Structure formats: C-alpha cells, structure tokens
Amino acid sequence: MTDGRRLGIGIIGTGNISSAYLKAMLGRDGLPGFPVLDLKGLADMRPEVAAARATEFGLEAMSIEAMLADPEIALIVNLTIPRAHVEVGLRALEAGKHVYSEKPLGVAFAEGQRLVEAAKARGLRVGSAPDTFLGGAHQQARAVVDSGAIGRPVGGTAFMMIPGHESWHPDPAFYYDIGGGPMLDMGPYYITDLVNLLGPVERVVAISSTARTERTITSEPKRGQTVPVKIATHITGSLGFVNGAVVQIAMSFDVAGHKHVPLEIYGTEASLIVPDPNNFGGGLEIKKPGRNEPWVEVPVEKPYADGNYRSLGVADMAQGILDDRPHRANGDLALHVLEVMEAFETASREGRAVDITTRPERPGAL
Incomplete structure (x- = not known):
C-alpha cells in the first residue's frame, strides 16, 4: 500500500x-x-x-x-x-x-x-x-487452521457477554433500539471472524430473552436518564457451517461477568484459542489431544497485530x-453475516432451524 x-x-x-x-x-x-x-x-x-x-x-x-x-x-x-x-x-x-x-x-x-x-x-x-479479522492475530489463526494443524474443524464456541454499554457510552440509547442489541452490535466481529476461519454458515438455531424493559444510563453526559429496551438482550444458539463444524454462540448485554474466552476452534487434531475478534491482536494458544498436553502459545508473525487499525x-x-x-x-461477506444475525431472531421467534441462503467466498488471507 x-x-x-x-x-x-x-x-x-x-x-x-x-x-x-x-x-x-x-x-x-x-x-x-x-x-x-x-x-x-x-x-x-x-x-x-x-x-x-x-x-x-x-x-x-x-x-x-x-x-x-x-x-x-x-x-x-x-x-x-x-x-x-x-x-x-x-x-x-x-x-x-x-x-x-x-x-x-x-x-x-x-x-x-x-x-x-x-x-x-x-x-x-x-x-x-x-x-478486525484482517488483524495479525486473526490472520495467524487463519494460517494455523489452513495449515491443517488442528485437523478437520469440528466445532467451537463464541462468547461476548457484558453488562451493557450504558456505563461508558455517552449516548447508548441506540444499542437498545431496533437495529441495536448484542447480536447486531458485536455479532459482526465474531461471525465474520468465524467465516474467515471456517467458511460460510449453513444453518442457525437460537433462543433469546430480554432481561429488562428499560436501562438506566450511568455514563456522562446523560447519567440518570432511562432508555426503553426494544430488542433481545441475551441471545444464544448454534451455527452450523457448510464444512460441517458446529459453533455454540452467546451474545449478551445482561451478564455481569464470565470466564469463557471469546473464541475457541476445535479440530480433530487440536484445539485453538483465538483472541477477541473486536481487536486486531492478542494471544493464540493450541492444544493437542492428551490429558498432559499443555496449551502452547502460537507466535503472531502476521502484521497489524499491535494496534487499533x-x-x-x-x-x-x-x-x-x-x-x-x-x-x-466486502459486501457479499457482510450481507452473509447480516443474514446469519437476522436468522437468530427468526429462529428464536419461530422455534425452528433457519437455513442460510447466501454463500460468500471465504475472504482471501491477507
């Protein structure tokens, strides 16, 4: 460039x-x-x-x-x-x-x-x-998966669970309005990175809930004001990928804290910890089968891992x-991710699995 x-x-x-x-x-x-x-x-x-x-x-x-x-x-x-x-x-x-x-x-x-x-x-x-999936840590994870080091991808987990944005954002109302919520807000990072690692999604199942009908802002300058909640704020489900992998996912604005790492990918030969897809960098670890096999750090050798790019x-x-x-x-990738995110709402509301119609090409490695 x-x-x-x-x-x-x-x-x-x-x-x-x-x-x-x-x-x-x-x-x-x-x-x-x-x-x-x-x-x-x-x-x-x-x-x-x-x-x-x-x-x-x-x-x-x-x-x-x-x-x-x-x-x-x-x-x-x-x-x-x-x-x-x-x-x-x-x-x-x-x-x-x-x-x-x-x-x-x-x-x-x-x-x-x-x-x-x-x-x-x-x-x-x-x-x-x-x-962020173009960041060095996520491109390094992509290289590990592409190398065959984890074997055939079998599944994974994706967790983004926080108390909400009203404690820090200066104007958080839109997070709880139509077009907001944890899936549309943070889901793009996780689902895009999963498509980067595993390819397109084929099917979605989901259950969701709304813990509160309004939220009180504790950040400045609107401290003390309340905003109505018009969307689901706790969403869970599973993504079935075209390649056969199944990933469990939870996106929430209702959780005080948790101990899950953001992303894990499981293969027939190893498991891979992937850092927070909201960031460009972070640490990777890989573990081979066996009770005494340790988690081993994967060096990040790809660029764009040392800052907010x-x-x-x-x-x-x-x-x-x-x-x-x-x-x-690109637009095809973003449209696919949008269809997947919307499918969580449909699957939860209608109590059924939702098939995904779009099939973007997996974006090229950077």
Missing part, C-alpha cells in the same frame, strides 16, 4: 467511532497510517459535530451534499448509526461513489441485499466493517479499487 497512488475518500458520520477510524487512517497514537487513503473531508447531519471533529484532526468539514457531489471523492466511508447505514449507502451509490459501511451492513437482511444489488447494478463496490478494511478496499482486484471486507 505504498506505491504512491491514492484514492479520494470522504467520511459521513462523525460520532464516537469516527475517532478510531481517523487515528488509524492518518497515523495517530503511534499507528503508521494508510497513505493510500486521501481523506478529503468529513460530513455529518449535525454540521457542528463534523466541524468539531474536523478541527480535532486538521481536516475539512463539508455538507453531505457537497461531499457526494465532489468528483475527487471516489469512496464514502459511512460511519452513521446502524439504522442509517443503507439509506446513506444508497445515496452514495446514486452519486457514483463506492461505499464502505461501519458494521452492521444494515439492520435487516432485505435492506442489506438491496444495497449490495444496487452497487452491483452500477458497477460499484460495497465494503463493510468489521475488518480500524480502517484497515477501507485501505484494502481502496487498494483493491486501484488495482482492480477483490477487497476482503
């Missing part, structure tokens, strides 16, 4: 997550930055918020209309709230721009499908977070556009 060519990009949505993207793009907090990204400006439906973020990072704030009309901007990075992802993405496509969305791709499979199909009809690209997927997409080759955090 250092051949001197650059792609013009603009960011729509300058809320909480935009700071992490900008630090990675521009090279702040010890990160090297991504020179392929020529950041032209920031926009938000709240102009004062865009202006403040632009001042913070030494960038230009502009209106959404001006950004979509700018011929130097080829790719829109959509960091709006989940319910606006598809609406903003469609506007970008209509303006002739490629679009990369913060996760999830949309809040419903049908609307995500509409976005992906609209891009293909226009000869444009869709990308989507999460891109949010926007790595954007950079890979930009380079893919310039080189006319596929990008990894």
